Amino acid sequence: MNPVALNLSGIDPELDDIELNLFVSAMRQRHGYDFAQYAPASLKRRVYQLVEQHHTGNISTLTARLLHDPTFLPQVLEGLSVPVSDMFRDPPVFRALREQVLPALAAHPRLTIWQAGCARGQEIYSLAILLEEAGLYDRCQIYATDFNDAALRQAREGIYPAREAQGWSRNYQAAGGTCSLADYYSARYDFIKLDHRLRRNVVFADHNLVTDAVFCEAQLVLCRNVLIYFSNALQNHVLAMFRDSLVPGGFLCLGLRESLALAPAARDFVAVDSALRLFRRAGPEPSPVDHAGH
Amino acid sequence: MPAIEAIVIGCSTGGPGALALLLGALDQRLQTSVIVCSHTASNSHLLCDVLAQHSTLPVIEACEREPIRGGMIQVAPPDYHLLVERGRRFALSVDEPVGFSRPSIDVLFASAAEVYGNGLIAVILTGANADGAAGLACVRRAGGLAIVQQPDDAAAAAMPRAALELAGADHCVALDEMGPLINRLCMT
Numbered sequence: 001m002n003p004v005a006l007n008l009s010g011i012d013p014e015l016d017d018i019e020l021n022l023f024v025s026a027m028r029q030r031h032g033y034d035f036a037q038y039a040p041a042s043l044k045r046r047v048y049q050l051v052e053q054h055h056t057g058n059i060s061t062l063t064a065r066l067l068h069d070p071t072f073l074p075q076v077l078e079g080l081s082v083p084v085s086d087m088f089r090d091p092p093v094f095r096a097l098r099e100q101v102l103p104a105l106a107a108h109p110r111l112t113i114w115q116a117g118c119a120r121g122q123e124i125y126s127l128a129i130l131l132e133e134a135g136l137y138d139r140c141q142i143y144a145t146d147f148n149d150a151a152l153r154q155a156r157e158g159i160y161p162a163r164e165a166q167g168w169s170r171n172y173q174a175a176g177g178t179c180s181l182a183d184y185y186s187a188r189y190d191f192i193k194l195d196h197r198l199r200r201n202v203v204f205a206d207h208n209l210v211t212d213a214v215f216c217e218a219q220l221v222l223c224r225n226v227l228i229y230f231s232n233a234l235q236n237h238v239l240a241m242f243r244d245s246l247v248p249g250g251f252l253c254l255g256l257r258e259s260l261a262l263a264p265a266a267r268d269f270v271a272v273d274s275a276l277r278l279f280r281r282a283g284p285e286p287s288p289v290d291h292a293g294h
Numbered sequence: 295m296p297a298i299e300a301i302v303i304g305c306s307t308g309g310p311g312a313l314a315l316l317l318g319a320l321d322q323r324l325q326t327s328v329i330v331c332s333h334t335a336s337n338s339h340l341l342c343d344v345l346a347q348h349s350t351l352p353v354i355e356a357c358e359r360e361p362i363r364g365g366m367i368q369v370a371p372p373d374y375h376l377l378v379e380r381g382r383r384f385a386l387s388v389d390e391p392v393g394f395s396r397p398s399i400d401v402l403f404a405s406a407a408e409v410y411g412n413g414l415i416a417v418i419l420t421g422a423n424a425d426g427a428a429g430l431a432c433v434r435r436a437g438g439l440a441i442v443q444q445p446d447d448a449a450a451a452a453m454p455r456a457a458l459e460l461a462g463a464d465h466c467v468a469l470d471e472m473g474p475l476i477n478r479l480c481m482t
Binding site for chain 1: 379
């Protein structure tokens with residue numbers, strides 16, 4: 001049977017909560033990673049999965065290993081992040097990027113794009129393909145960031161299981177792709193490898209949305225299905241960070257089911273397509289010419 | 295007996311038909327929160343519309359961060375796990391599918407069990423896989439009540455059968471007895 005990592009004591013969720021808090025303290029105090037503002041249900045589920053995967057029996061033993069075994073941290077970080085996505089996941093979103101966002105961005109002589117939480121890079125390569133096909137790629141600087149170094153390494157390699165290719169090709173077509181996705185990868189054995197030219201303007205970098213600050217002025221920020229794991233306060237904090245990173249009129253693209261109803265910083269955005277969770281930073285848009293001149 | 299605060303319902307193959315029958319039999323005065331996880335909803339707005347035609351209670355898609363509401367059917371959106379937070383609010387996740395399923399019934403049931411404890415009823419309906427069995431075991435361990443559709447009565451017997459084998463049930467009934475049973479358990 002598939003390990004589901006449901007709960008541990010089953011009858012004593014309060015004990016689990018105490019142990020979870022100690023684990024979170026250990027991560028913060030010993031390793032500088034702050035999960036205190038993560039939404040508890042999913043965080044707890046992932047910690048339970050780590051307990052099962054490493055056969056520690058309970059969270060406290062997991063915490064002890066985290067404190068005393070210096071090689072253990074990367075495995076824990078890998079387990080606590082969500083490197084799950086697909087190329088052109090939610091095709092209508094990528095169609096809107098292609099048909100609405102990129103034409104609006106084409107007025108800028110230089111473009112900076114930030115994908116926060118790029119995980120294994122599926123969406124950054126999807127975006128790179130859109131930019132190539134729109135003839136905008138060469139004026140772009142693209143930042144793809146994540147706190148999971150193992151996922152970043154995989155993103156940089158751009159190698160994925162061949163079994164994904166068919167579904168991703170369908171997504172690409174549904175997103176308005178006019179070529180064939182196969183034009184952008186080579187297949188070997190059970191793997192496909194994305195054309196390395198797609199990442200010539202991409203910087204993959206370690207960045208933690210919880211503890212790190214804004215580092216670029218962007219015309220487009222993508223952050224899909226990351227904020228769903230954050231508490232309301234942290235969601236708002238990160239949303240404000242995206243606002244500060246975006247130029248007025250700059251675009252923000254979130255996950256399809258994300259709700260900003262409880263985030264005060266949402267007031268600084270206007271919806272371009274609320275069903276697709278596509279927004280623009282409010283405020284007068286600087287003329288691209290002025291902008292380039294400074 | 296403790297007051298029932300929430301009902302979680304899991305189904306897969308044959309689910310929409312079974313849900314239509316069950317939700318149509320619920321008492322419209324029910325104040326309990328009803329949370330549905332169906333694998334069959336590739337478009338949950340469509341499923342919500344279909345269920346709304348049959349249900350005595352309003353049907354909406356469950357939204358992240360929103361309070362879980364009483365007297366309302368709340369349906370898990372497709373391609374996300376649906377979880378219950380301690381503050382009686384919904385959370386979504388795109389963690390890996392569990393047993394090829396997202397939303398996973400196990401994930402919903404386990405998180406609901408932690409929050410509602412013995413104030414929870416969990417229902418397993420028709421389905422062609424074993425999702426929900428482990429979650430149902432969590433619900434029972436936490437003191438919640440398990441209702442499983444009789445496998446012979448289900449369009450697909452595998453899911454109720456797996457649930458009975460792994461978790462057992464407090465009530466194993468045919469679909470047409472289930473609505474009245476839930477009404478009795480929640481309203482007395």
